[in-house]
Amino acid sequence: MAAEHAPGARTQGLRARVLTALLLAPLVMGAVLLLPSPWFAGLMALFVAMAAWEWSALAGFGARLVRAGYMALILLCLPLVWLLVPGAWHAFILALAALWWLVLALRLPLIQRIDQAPRVEPSLLMLGLLVLVTPWLALVHLHAMLTQGPLIALSLLMLIWIADSAAYFSGRRFGRAKLSAVLSPGKTRVGVYVGVAAAALWGLLVALLLGLAAPQTLFLLVICVLTAVLSVVGDLFESWLKRRRGIKDAGSLLPGHGGMLDRIDSLTAAAPIFALGFIWLIGGQ
Numbered sequence: 001m002a003a004e005h006a007p008g009a010r011t012q013g014l015r016a017r018v019l020t021a022l023l024l025a026p027l028v029m030g031a032v033l034l035l036p037s038p039w040f041a042g043l044m045a046l047f048v049a050m051a052a053w054e055w056s057a058l059a060g061f062g063a064r065l066v067r068a069g070y071m072a073l074i075l076l077c078l079p080l081v082w083l084l085v086p087g088a089w090h091a092f093i094l095a096l097a098a099l100w101w102l103v104l105a106l107r108l109p110l111i112q113r114i115d116q117a118p119r120v121e122p123s124l125l126m127l128g129l130l131v132l133v134t135p136w137l138a139l140v141h142l143h144a145m146l147t148q149g150p151l152i153a154l155s156l157l158m159l160i161w162i163a164d165s166a167a168y169f170s171g172r173r174f175g176r177a178k179l180s181a182v183l184s185p186g187k188t189r190v191g192v193y194v195g196v197a198a199a200a201l202w203g204l205l206v207a208l209l210l211g212l213a214a215p216q217t218l219f220l221l222v223i224c225v226l227t228a229v230l231s232v233v234g235d236l237f238e239s240w241l242k243r244r245r246g247i248k249d250a251g252s253l254l255p256g257h258g259g260m261l262d263r264i265d266s267l268t269a270a271a272p273i274f275a276l277g278f279i280w281l282i283g284g285q
Contacts, residue, residue: 025161032154037144040153041136045078048136050260054250055128058241058261060120070125077133082140090141091279097134097272098230104269105233108240111182117244124241135268138275145278148210155206156227156274160266162202163228167195179232184239192232199228216281223277227270234269238262 031043052074056067085093142153171191179187203224207217238261242250250261 028157029154032143032157033150037140037149040143040150041078041082041140044136044139045075047260047264048078048132049075051264052128052132054259054261055132056125058245058250059122059124059128060117060245061125070128074128074132077129078136081133081137087141090137091276094134094138094141094272094276094279097130098276100130101230101233101269101272104237105230108183108233108236109180111180111240114182114240114243116246117241131268135264135271138271142275142278145282148282151209152278155202156271157267159199159202159224159227159274160231160270163195163199163231164266166198167191167232170194180236183236183243187232187236195232196225196228199224212281219281220277223274223281226277227274230273231266231270234266237269238265 031040035043049071052071053067056070061067061070081093139153139156142156143149145152167187168191171186171188171194175188175190177189178185179189179192200221203221204217206224207220212220238250242248250259
């Protein structure tokens with residue numbers, strides 16, 4: 001996201017960011033590892049609902065009734081997708097989402113300026129179905145996979161946290177060249193490279209813990225690199241949406257992180273490709 005200009009503001013923002021992460025990380029990790037999959041799905045649905053509230057504002061809708069209705073629509077879609085779509089078709093849905101994010105990854109670098117958004121964008125509400133529902137489906141599917149499901153779901157969250165933290169701190173310390181001055185002046189190329197490298201190292205550790213053979217390990221490393229790259233795409237896409245609206249954060253729920261959507265923007269793009277990779281790697285059930 002955009003960097004703060006004043007040193008004092010940067011320091012205060014960093015402290016709030018670290019403190020929030022230290023408080024939330026153990027709670028989320030405990031929930032992933034200890035909750036049964038239905039309860040985990042419900043908790044993730046709560047996070048998605050918060051993000052849906054913020055997403056409707058990015059689409060230009062300010063009326064609380066409309067935003068609440070959109071939250072309800074997203075919440076309704078979650079169990080419908082899980083209950084009505086056969087498990088074998090989850091991979092197809094995730095593949096469509098991953099393909100959309102990959103195409104977006106090619107289009108975002110072409111943006112040279114950001115025009116003001118229209119007053120309201122109903123089409124963005126439709127896009128929110130893909131952006132918000134598919135990461136929930138990816139996480140819940142992973143969590144329900146065999147006995148290793150919770151560990152695999154946690155490995156996805158850890159990968160994103162590790163890549164994001166590595167990119168953030170290395171970019172602040174060593175970054176010079178901007179990744180995209182138009183979309184996110186705070187992101188640097190060095191930060192992205194370090195974040196991707198950290199994701200690959202995490203993937204290697206996960207492969208060792210799972211006892212994967214060499215070909216499977218190589219495949220997992222590729223998936224982890226793609227996941228880290230797409231996590232950046234998710235971040236940049238939300239930055240683009242916010243800049244079109246002239247706002248810095250999608251919300252103010254989490255000190256140092258903004259809103260819920262600001263916290264899960266990387267996950268929205270990264271989760272489908274990671275889950276798809278694991279479905280191919282060890283099977284979907």
